[in-house]
Amino acid sequence: MAEDTAIKRILITAGTHGNEMSGIEYVKNLQTNENIASALLPAANGIDIEFVLVNELAIKRRIRYVEEDLNRQFSLEKLSVLSGENLEHQLAIEFNMAFGPKRKPTRDLVIDIHNTTSNMGATLIILQADEFHQQMARYVKQHMPEAIILIEDQIPYQKHAYLCTVGKKGLMIEVGPQPQGVLRPAAYLQTELMTQLIVSFCDLWNKKLVDIQQEVEAYRLSEEVSFPLNSNNCKQAMIHPALQNKDFQLLKKGMPAFLTFEGENIDWNGEDDVYPHFIGEAAYYHLDIAFALAKRTSL
Ligand SMILES: [Zn+2]
Missing domain, CATH: 2.20.25.160 (N-terminal domain of TfIIb)
Incomplete structure (x- = not known):
């Protein structure tokens, strides 16, 4: 394992879509509740973790977005202009300046938390199938057998316009079913567990303590x-x-x-x-x- 694959800075985001409450409530709790944050942080030995609620206006209004889907604004092309064509495009440009830039990432891993109205269960969406993500998928399945691993590598990582691609590595947690604008306990608990597992995995990865041979579905x-x-x-x-x-x-x-x-x-x-x-x-x-x-x- 090359030295530069160590995960030293993690950014955990929610509210990329303003009506997806499990991630929004969890990140809000991580920001404000010491007990909840401390359940996540022991695993984060020497890893710096930031928690951000992204689209504040959409969250306030409990809508997915104000003008355009924020999670489709992070292409290199859209991020290369100085001012955005609408609120979400502008937000993406500012977010990229604060937590990117995508061309030269400063965060080693971005975990962007979503939920869906569809019956997808607790799904880990990864955009690359390299050794890091393979080991992560195996680790998550080992500790959370009901988790689904979904690979979206039909295009190269940097070509995705997802928010999480401002990180050196980026992935999404997608939990369902949960209607828009409400919180269901199962979705919340699965979101919390999957986030904790990803962070513990990163700690083990940094210490070179993870080498799972068993393939997963x-x-x-x-x-x-x-x-x-x-x-x-x-x-x-x-x-x-x-x-x-x-x-x-x-x-x-x-x-x-x-x-x-x-x-x-x-x-x-x-x-x-x-x-x-x-x-x-x-x-x-x-x-x-x-x-x-x-x-x-x-x-
Ligand atoms: Zn979403």
Whole structure:
């Protein structure tokens, strides 16, 4: 392990989306409650950890964003201009100056906490599948067997426009189901546990004390699937009741995927043996995205 892979500075963020309460409440507690912070920090031997609530106006209004999705503003192109085209673009530029810059990161790891309305469980989204993330995934699964590992490495790390990519390494915690704007205890507790495990893993990684040989199950994002639309671009079907809430369960050709408003089944006719997730996610509904697909793999 090269010396420069040590994790010395971690940034934990929430409120990138202002209506995702599990991360917002957890980070607020880390900032203000010594007992809660101290449950996280013992593992952080010599690691400097910062806690930040990102989009304060969106959090105050309990909305995902004010003008544009903040978690799509962190491309190198968008960060290269001096002033933003809207509130979230401007926020991204300022955040990049304060905690980046993405071109030359100052934080070794950014953990950005989200939640979803879909039934995804406690999902660790990693953007690279190198040794560090592989060992992390194995460590998290070892201590939290119900955790799902989702790899989004379809493009190079720096090409992602996610907030967490201002760090040298960046990842997201995505827990569901939790409706927007409310806190569900299971989502909170899973968020807290997964964050603690990631921090303890970083401590072990720094001390070169982690070398897990056993591979774990993981999923790799392949594509997004849109709702069937009619010629007026209106949805002509909803998610099939047999598919609703079946995140990360096998979908094969011929299985029902949608139900038209006239009561007809639309069977899955895309790639075989895929694993839908973000099924019916509220934030994607207006974009006509029904779910995302992943292929099963191991890490
Ligand atoms: Zn989010």
